[in-house]
Amino acid sequence: xxxxxxxxxxxxxxxxxxxxxxxxxxxxxxxxxxxxxxxxxxxxxxxxxxxxxxxxxxxxxxxxxxxxxxxxxxxxxxxxxxxxxxxxxxxxxxxxxxxxxxxxxxxxxxxxxxxxxxxxxxxxxxxxxxxxxxxxxxxxxxxxxxxxxxxxxxxxxxxxxxxxxxxxxxxxxxxxxxxxxxxxxxxxxxxxxxxxxxxxxxxxxxxxxxxxxxxxxxxxxxxxxxxxxxxxxxxxxxxxxxxxxxxxxxxxxxxxxxxxxxxxxxxxxxxxxxxxxxxxxxxxxxxxxxxxxxxxxxxxxxxxxxxxxxxxxxxxxxxxxxxxxxxxxxxxxxxxxxxxxxxxxxxxxxxxxxxxxxxxxxxxxxxxxxxxxxxxx
Numbered sequence: 001x002x003x004x005x006x007x008x009x010x011x012x013x014x015x016x017x018x019x020x021x022x023x024x025x026x027x028x029x030x031x032x033x034x035x036x037x038x039x040x041x042x043x044x045x046x047x048x049x050x051x052x053x054x055x056x057x058x059x060x061x062x063x064x065x066x067x068x069x070x071x072x073x074x075x076x077x078x079x080x081x082x083x084x085x086x087x088x089x090x091x092x093x094x095x096x097x098x099x100x101x102x103x104x105x106x107x108x109x110x111x112x113x114x115x116x117x118x119x120x121x122x123x124x125x126x127x128x129x130x131x132x133x134x135x136x137x138x139x140x141x142x143x144x145x146x147x148x149x150x151x152x153x154x155x156x157x158x159x160x161x162x163x164x165x166x167x168x169x170x171x172x173x174x175x176x177x178x179x180x181x182x183x184x185x186x187x188x189x190x191x192x193x194x195x196x197x198x199x200x201x202x203x204x205x206x207x208x209x210x211x212x213x214x215x216x217x218x219x220x221x222x223x224x225x226x227x228x229x230x231x232x233x234x235x236x237x238x239x240x241x242x243x244x245x246x247x248x249x250x251x252x253x254x255x256x257x258x259x260x261x262x263x264x265x266x267x268x269x270x271x272x273x274x275x276x277x278x279x280x281x282x283x284x285x286x287x288x289x290x291x292x293x294x295x296x297x298x299x300x301x302x303x304x305x306x307x308x309x310x311x312x313x314x315x316x317x318x319x320x321x322x323x324x325x326x327x328x329x330x331x332x333x334x335x336x337x338x339x340x341x342x343x344x345x346x347x348x349x350x351x352x353x354x355x356x357x358x359x360x361x362x363x364x365x366x367x368x369x370x371x372x373x374x375x376x377x
């Protein structure tokens with residue numbers, strides 16, 4: 001009886017072991033590599049039917065430009081089984097990013113992941129910098145330095161701290177304040193005029209932050225209003241990120257630039273009006289400042305709304321088409337839509353309140369006797 005039991009267990013072990021090994025082999029993820037390649041010929045192209053749908057295809061030859069086998073030429077199909085648009089078609093001489101997928105077997109699959117465009121970046125950046133310096137002079141150099149510092153703060157301070165699990169809202173506010181103080185003086189110079197603008201930007205930013213917190217809590221937004229946010233939840237290194245705080249941090253950083261723009265412009269306007277008329281009264285300066293400030297408000301609020309609308313154009317098209325035929329009140333109630341509503345309203349309120357704040361503070365400062373007697377900003 002003991003021999004029969006031992007033999008039975010041995011047979012079961014032999015039967016189960018191969019299945020476990022095969023399961024492990026099946027679960028082994030495919031290896032993906034990327035290469036630069038040049039399209040050297042288009043052998044055939046057109047449309048063909050795949051699973052009842054017409055799809056664009058191109059039979060092409062590409063030559064590897066880097067990797068272990070530079071100069072190697074392979075034939076492949078662009079499109080076909082992988083659906084592509086007309087703008088994704090390639091031409092002879094195009095440099096592309098080639099993706100090579102290798103499974104556990106010897107078979108290798110190639111497809112075009114994207115067109116290579118990094119080689120155009122230096123020319124774009126150089127042209128951008130030259131134009132700013134030509135138009136703005138020394139202040140243009142300051143604004144470029146400010147831009148570099150802003151990017152460094154975002155990539156070296158804000159993003160790493162959020163990834164380490166720190167509160168995204170607190171990190172975004174502290175990072176924004178560093179950007180505000182450093183870049184404002186770099187771009188506009190150290191002056192009383194700039195200091196007035198900076199103080200007003202600070203208070204307006206705090207108002208925007210508190211209003212954003214209130215509105216996010218009021219509308220019960222969780223921060224899962226985009227596919228990117230869902231992707232962060234799935235990642236092992238990013239699953240613990242507070243997405244609601246990330247949403248609030250994004251609102252603050254996104255509003256900072258427009259706030260700084262409106263406060264520095266309005267402050268400069270008030271100071272220049274005081275220079276032109278040294279005897280101008282506080283009340284008259286306020287009145288004139290508000291007339292100009294209203295124009296700033298109208299244009300900047302419209303700019304902010306258009307910026308958010310442009311960034312969410314795909315969402316708006318999906319909303320209009322409504323392919324799933326959901327009730328429109330359900331779509332309007334979604335986090336994707338409410339994210340943009342909260343961003344727009346909180347940012348716009350911050351801009352609106354910034355104008356009277358900077359107008360009053362700048363007008364009070366320049367109408368003081370001590371300032372008028374010195375006649376220096």
